[in-house]
Amino acid sequence: MSIAATHDNVGVQANRPEPDGARPADALGQAHQTLELIVPGMHCAGCIRTIENGLGEVAGVVSARANLGERRVRVIWRGEDASPITEKLTTLGFESHGINEATDDLERAKSRELLVALAVAGFAAANVMLLSVSVWSGAEAETRSLFHWISALIATPAVLFAGRPFYHSAARWLNMDVPISLAVLMALAMSLVETALDGEIAYFDASVSLLFFLLIGRVLDNHMHQRARHSLAALARLVPDTAIVIGNNNQETPTPLARIPLGARLRVLSGDRVPIDGRVVAGESDVDISLVTGESLPVHAVKGAVLQAGALTLNGSLELETTAIAGESFISRMREMMTAVENGRAAHRRIADRVAGLYAPVVHLLALLTFIGWMATTGDWRDAVYAAITVLIITCPCALGLAVPVVQVVAAGRLFQNGILAKSGEALERAAEIQHVLFDKTGTLTVGEPRLENENTYADRSIAIAAGLARHSRHPLCRALVQAAKARGVTLAECDRVSEHAGLGLEGHVDGSDARLGSARWCGLAPISVDDRSVVCLTVDDDTFVFRFSDRDRPGIRTALTRLKAMGLDLGILSGDRAEVVAAMAKRLGIGDYEAGLAPDEKLDRVRSLSEAGTPTMMIGDGLNDVPVLAAADVSMTPMNAADIGRASADFVFLRDSLEAVPEVVEVARLARRRVRENIALAIAYNCVAVPIAMAGLATPLIATIAMSSSSIIVVANALRLQGKRRREVKQATVAKPADRMGVRT
């Protein structure tokens, strides 16, 4: 559960006019406004009804419409303050947060443009093909001419309109879209000339069906990005963008982060995240720093303690004096390091572009040779141009254009079924090449949540009382106690007059007796172990119980590591934790290569030196301190419960607990690479046959169309082989794997 307090910020963000046209202002003179919220918890028809009916009751709400696929609610309302809407959602039991609408609208417009282009190309392809079939089967000259003119009327606007996505990207630099655009436009131009001259052959059909096939690839590719983006948005927690500043006369005012000066005094309420780095000047609280350092147990912050932005106060409010301004706080420094190193990744050239770099010059050279050859032998320039353009059309990388995106979409779909989000197809290409895998320890190799050790040795009553008290606290150890009690089916004891003392523990009354839960000191015992932060004591009257906790390994860790080793990858641990802890873990898991006590920039150096030595490296980590290294690694992966900017910078996010996601990604990426290579080989083989025919001037529009369609279909069918294997696996996995925690459908 993230922070309920974040809801207050939403109202400010959303204030967009309704795209369906201006709505009339109502009697009060207030125009209707639209608010879009992400509601990650929505997953069924019942949720839709609860949300829509519930929001309909809120004053000022005109309509509420839930979008299940994107986990959003769109509310049309009037008024000044949107907080009743988010509060209502909270009381209905749904967490919600606002979204960045500018990028959202842009993406939406892009996918809509692609769909419209696909529809237009599909319409044109179907109708032109209808006319072409009769021309191919030998229509009379008059009919042929008429049909060519009708085809021209349909194809010309369609090609100019539907091909825009390709022309735009071709105009930027030499990629696969250059030969595509050239072929499509040349085919159109030549066909128009032929039609005007009452010629026999026109390529309108080839031109539009080419676009249609290629647009299918684009739409699929875009769909993959959209899905990853929506799932990520649903995971995101809203970063507070205001903080409460305490003025000179102790007046508290919410202030945007950017306007908070160095040395300002801030109030951080219990349960809020620290917005800017600062030193505690008053108050005390246990503070969860797991997002910042990956350390799973809270630290106790008292006067003088220095806290970094992103830390979460658990049980007390704090007064901080800022030691940085918003742009210089820990989060911002991490973000800067991240953007600084991210450029390194641009060095990777996508397979499609690498092929295009070789393919396009060869094809254009062949077309030129054909033209020269025909000029030399026949001297007829029209025949020569005609043959050269036929070469361009027949070599148009239709199959190549589909070869890569279809494979990657299928691969990403397969990963998604296994609870892994792939951000881009390019990430899959990079993941196929890695040789070295580096893990962070806390939160990555381990779950990052403490769990009660030897739970069965404790008496039911002691757990019932301890959990009854623990229920009143957000401390991770308390949550672990409650979880253990629930897992055992113990009814939690009723406690009253419970109070929490930061850094010490809880006290309360159970069945008329006093009970204390917390540190050994709090319960009047001698210190129990060196690191007694993972021990909780309970005293009821004179009875004393000691509960021990430990962080547990991520499930599937051993099989994951074995599979990775079997794939010939080198494994290593880069941790910020103490050396002896890391060494013990590395020894237990059989990982020889580990380094402990590393600061974020030291981790960065390790990964960089590996990359520079020509060893593509994958980094798996979760904390804010891992963010720069995630961005610097050739491939990065992060669990679902990582920091927001960590998830934003990682290539893959795994939504389930199991670490088996890591070998799964590498395996699927390698399979995808093999399919891509096969597809490219198929496409080139087809060209080796087709090009001589075209150069000899023997290719008719019928041959061109059949060759192009069949090569595209073969390529797509080959890509779908990746999926065929998945279906069988999923059948087995539905029994074996735990339910997806986020409710992202599989």
Add this chain to the structure above:
Amino acid sequence: MNGLLFLIPAALFLGLLGLAAFLWSLRARQYEDLDGAAQRILLDDD
């Protein structure tokens, strides 16, 4: 040939009708929540 004069416009008209219907449904946001549409048929009051 006379048949064609009638049939070709008819075919084009039907094709355009299909295209228009698709563009309309796209504009009417019918493709924005395919999962939701599948679930909504289970609601009585909708």
